[in-house]
Amino acid sequence: MSNEAVLHTHSDAAVHEVHGDQSHEHHHHETFISKYVFSQDHKMIAKQFLITGMFWAVLGGLMSVLFRLQIGYPDATFPWLEDILGKWAKGGHITPEAYYALVTTHGTVLVFFVLTAGLSGTFANFLIPLQVGARDMASPFLNMLSYWFFFTASVVMLSSIFVETGPFSGGWTAYPPLSALGDASDGSKTGMDLWLVSMALFVVSSLLGGLNYIATILNMRTKGMSMTRLPLTIWALFFTAVLGVLSFPVLFSGFILLIFDRNFGTSFYLSDIFIKGVALPNEGGSAILYQHLFWFLGHPEVYIILLPAMGMVSEILSVNSRKPIFGYMAMIGSLFAIAILAFLVWAHHMFVTGLNPFLGSIFVLLTLLIAVPSAIKVFNWLTTLWRGNVRFTPGMMFAIGFVSLFISGGLTGIWLGNSALDIHLHDTYFVVAHFHIVMGVASMFGMFAGIYHWFPKMYGKYLNNTLGYIHFWVTIAGAYMIFWPMHYEGLAGMPRRYYDYSIWESFKQFTELNRFISTVAMIVFATQLLFLFNFFYSIFKGRKVTVLNPWGANTLEWTTPLRPGHGNWPGEIPEVHRWPYDYGKDGQEFISQTTPVGADESHH
């Protein structure tokens, strides 16, 4: 089907070109609906993904503030909480049910809706056609559907918050039997049905998007744009899409079996269960099977989140160092290695489930192997800065912050990947610190870097720089203050997903620290609102962009008009003559990809 779609659009694009040559204006008739709502323009779809993602980021962030209130101030009461949460905060005190619902929804929406849809949905849509030199995606229609499936998934997820028994509350990993049995927890009743429906819709959205990105990158590059002349953003988005297309269906199958177990009496995951005074008839199922299916997506998922950020950071570091990215081929090679290995390490999340020890040892080996391509990337980024001429645009600051966070979080992966250490650290706050730094915050930084860097192209305006700098410094300092001390809590054995530690002799020594962390979390959250304000204010009132190429970058998106219409280039699509990283070559500050190679140009 996708083949057909591609072929179809090819001819379509050809027609566009002819049209474009004469005049851009008569294009087609655009109504408000077709321009802003059911738009098929990849740039508009990108903005839709971005703004929906922002909505979820605010909601998910707010949830973390609420549950951090409980952890930071377990004895205090907040009457206003009861006003907004009702029975979920009786007496101004968040209940355990509400706490777990908040944690679960926070995790789910941040991983999937913000950092998958909001991040790769936005930038894959925005950058792929612009940077490979295409008028739009291979199938603009499927692309539009991809957004609307995401939108529907969002609506369903949102509605689950309002059901009587509450949203799903068994953790974002949704392990059965807890997630399979309404009797095990109220959140596993209607809330879980809605969670599953929402996630199923989300998988469809990801697949539609991913197939489109792959088809576009492989088939619709402009003349001269060989694969090895692609910007690293595109390579990263390409591997991201491949990971998603190959692993989301496995998650989907896991969910289908779960739906069967929940509703149709099958026993895929259920066996030997006695709950609420009743012995269930199910025998012979394996609860571990779900974990394999889940983490077969779950691990690639962390790279689905991270790779687009890596790609954008590579691009932004190079542009603002005014220097080529160091080791372009090694960067592609390491992306490739990470993409392959991402499929071969999933069971490192399952070392203590009773996994066969020999199998466990293989996964230790493969997991620590991933650290090698990760190390290559870090050293290459550092070398890119070396002897450059660094401009601290807000985008650049976030890119540097990304590298710092990726180092900090990646190194603790080496601890966790070694099963004999994981047996001690698994499911403690150490894991929370690890994955928030390396995946959560780092990818958010990649996303911010991308927004600051491409905002001029998206909206024809600049974001306010001063607000950008404040945003950066508060966020990076805050992120470290929140997550760094959590390593210590983890090293004390403090388990994650606990509502209250006061009954525990072993874990109650951190009250002060927990309060500190919660306070910083609130400040950081408020700073994100500042960014949000900057974003929306600047769309309407920001300083206007007056030059085509404000950062002096080489890639194709900066050869489009200030506010490109549907089709991107009014005339012919430019031809590409070189790789995108000729910065500082032969004394020239930058040489756009569209500049033919000169006769006396040096070779590298």
Add this chain to the structure above:
Amino acid sequence: MTMFLTIAVVVLIFVVIFQIAKASEYVSVLKGEDISRKQNNKVNGFLMVAFLVLGLIGVWYCNKLYFGKTLMAQESASVEGARVDSMLWITIAVTGIVFIATQFILFWFAYKYQENDNRKVFYFPHNTNLEIVWTVVPAIVLTVLVVIGLRNWFLFTGEPPKNHMEVEVTGKQFNWIFRYPGKDGAFGKKYYKNIDDATNELGLLWDDQLGHDDVITTTMYLVKNKPVKLIIGSRDVIHDVGLSHFRMKMDAVPGIPTTLWFTPRYTTNEMKEMTKNPNFVYEISCDQMCGNGHYSMRGVIDVVDQEEYDVIMAKQKPKYLTTFPEKDPSKPVDSVKVAAKMAEPATKPIAKL
């Protein structure tokens, strides 16, 4: 009211920040973008080193405050856990060095190579030798870590020494049930459909004679220096036996028994002295999300020496006898009834372990 005030203050701060930001944008337009960019660059370049220095001080300070509250400051309470600790130290050393070096390079480069009109950028797209070095060196270091790790891993997951004792641990929402095999050293069979919360919380099959001396407790008693193998299961959802003082943990999965072994090396009383905490107890924390009471799923382990253990165990009555008091040989019973009871279950098939 305080809520209102807080919001008002926050909004005020926002407005002030916004006004400053707006003003500085106007100024930068007036001054010319080039000049203001260069000024911003200087400020942020300085902040980069400032962040590096303050950050490293923060790392040190955090360690000063909290190291003593972690388990790193306590000796492992199990022989095997000591290996976890030593591995932890090696890993900290390796990753710590890399952490400091790379963070230093990152922020230092950012500062040092900030924009300067006189600098000519070094066109340096790749260098094969460098790239080989930083592929091979991490690979070697990681291999060493893997070898250390896997040796420990195979020890931990291998067979326990012959002289070990066994305890069965069963998780349920939201507490733990412990079973000892009794004098015969063997557990009787059980089947989950026999579970009855009032009389038979594990679903023991009474037609299995091996189970007649099995003892069920709510505290886990272990013997100092005697390896113990836990046989772990769950009655409902997945739980996890978290033993942070022993540096061990293992999931409790319904339908799939798992095992874990270790050797306690300090009694609870010795730990009270070593940690200078008179309230010290070995706690079992549930480490796998299991429902709304997950955070309260606490178990207690009492490590004692052999004599004390024998005394404690002598006082425990087998579950069979508490369920059928009439079978208790220490009490007079009607022998006919016993014979009838014993004969009857033998005809029932034993469905499952």
